[in-house]
Amino acid sequence: MSVSEFLQLVFYGATVGVLLAAPIGPINIEIVRRGLRDGFLNGWLTGLGALSADTIYAMIIVLGLAQFAENESIRVVLFIAGAMMMFYIGYHSIRTSLHETTVDTSTAPRGRSYITGFLMAALNPFGIVYWFTVGAGLTADAVTRFGDSAAPWLVIGVALGILSWVTVISAIAQVSRRFVTGKAMQWITGISGVLLLGYAIWFIVSAWRLL
Template structure:
C-alpha cells in the first residue's frame, strides 16, 4: 500500500504542471462540459497505458533510441499545430453553455487527447520513471512492484483530471459564449507554443548529431 500511495503522489505531481493535455482538457471542458474534457484526459491516459505495456514487455530500449524519438518530435508538433489551428479557427463553434444539449462527439475529443499525448516527452517520462522499477523486476523476477507503480501513477493522473474538470465545470456555469470563445483562442495559442517547443527540441536533437 505504501508503494501504491507513493506512486499516486508521483502521478499527481506529474499531472499538476500545465501541459498540452491540460490545456486541451480545460478548453474542451469549458466548451462542452465535464465528459468532453475527461475524454481528452482518457485519450492521453490510453497512450500512457500503451507505453507502460511497451516498457513491461521490454521495449524500453527501443523507445529510448534517438532515431525512434526524433520523428516523434515532428509528429507531435504537427498534431499540436493542427489542434491549435482548429482551436483558434473554430473558437466560436461547438460552444455549449451549462444546461444546453451537447452535440459534439466524445470520440473526437478522445482522439484529440491521443494526438496531444504522442510526444517524445511522454516517452522519456515513462522510461525514466519506470527504469528503476523495471531493473528491480528483472533482478527479483517479480512484476508486482511494476504493476503497483503503474496503477498508482495512473490513479494520480486520473485524480488530477477529475479534480481539474470539476473546477472547470463549476467555472463554466458563470461564463458566457464570448468568454469561452477567448479561452479557446488562448488555449490554441498555448498549444501552438507547445508545438514550437517540440520543433525546438527536434532542432536541438538534430544539432547533437551533426
C-alpha cells in the same frame, strides 16, 4: 507482498501519477478547454485518452522495451508528428475562437475527445522521455523494495493518480462553465490555441536539435 506493502506501493504510484499529470502542458490545456466548452465528460475523456497512452508507455518499461523507444530517430519522428498534432488543434482552436460565441454541448464529439487525448500523449516526446528516465527509475526502485511483482501494481497506482487528477480538473472545468460567458470562452479557446501552437514550435525545434 503484505497488504501494507501493497497499499504503500499503490499510494506511491498514485502520488507519482498526480505529479506527472499536474504540470501545465498541452494535455491539461485541452482538458480544461474541452471541459469548459463541452462539459465534464468531454474533458474527462480527453484525459482518459492521455492516460491510456501513458499506461502503454509504462507497460513498455515493465516489459523491458525502453531502449527501443529511446532511439533518437524514433524521437525525431514523434516530435514532428506531435508538432503536427499540436499545430492542427491549436489552429482549429484559434479559428473556432474567432467565430464561436456560445457554449454548446449538443454536438460535442465524445469519441474524438478520447482520440485527441490519446494522440496528444502518445506523440508527446517529453512525456515519453519522462517515462523512460524517471519512470524507469521508479520501477527499478519498486522492484528492488517490493520484488518483481511490484512493477504492474506501480503502473496501476500511477494510472489511478493520473485518473484522479483528470477527474478533478474536469469537474472544476464543469463547475466553472456557469461563470464563463460566450465571449470569455472565445478568449479561452484562442489563448489555448496560441499555447498549443507554441508547443508545436517547441517540438519542431527539439526535433531539429536531434538531427
